[in-house]
Amino acid sequence: MDIRIAFALVLGGLAVYLAYRDPMLGAALGIGVVVVTLLLALLKE
Template sequence: MNDDQISVRTVVLLLVGALTVVVAVRDPELGVAIGIGVVVVTLLHQLMGK
């Protein structure tokens, strides 16, 4: 990967993280559901990558 792809990926991840925080503040139940989904996807990504 070149530096441009890493930068775009980082920006997208930060935006999704910020959106998750905003949703969690406005609607705690939905925020928890999104948070759990993010954790599950992250764990699967880590497990499948190795």
């Protein structure tokens, strides 16, 4: 397992925990992840 994968899994787990504790924050985190993913996909092309 790569260190980047482990770091991403830890951040994902933290995001899920925060979304469980505060649904509004979870929605904001979800939107942020989608936006960053789309930007990275567009920049890669």
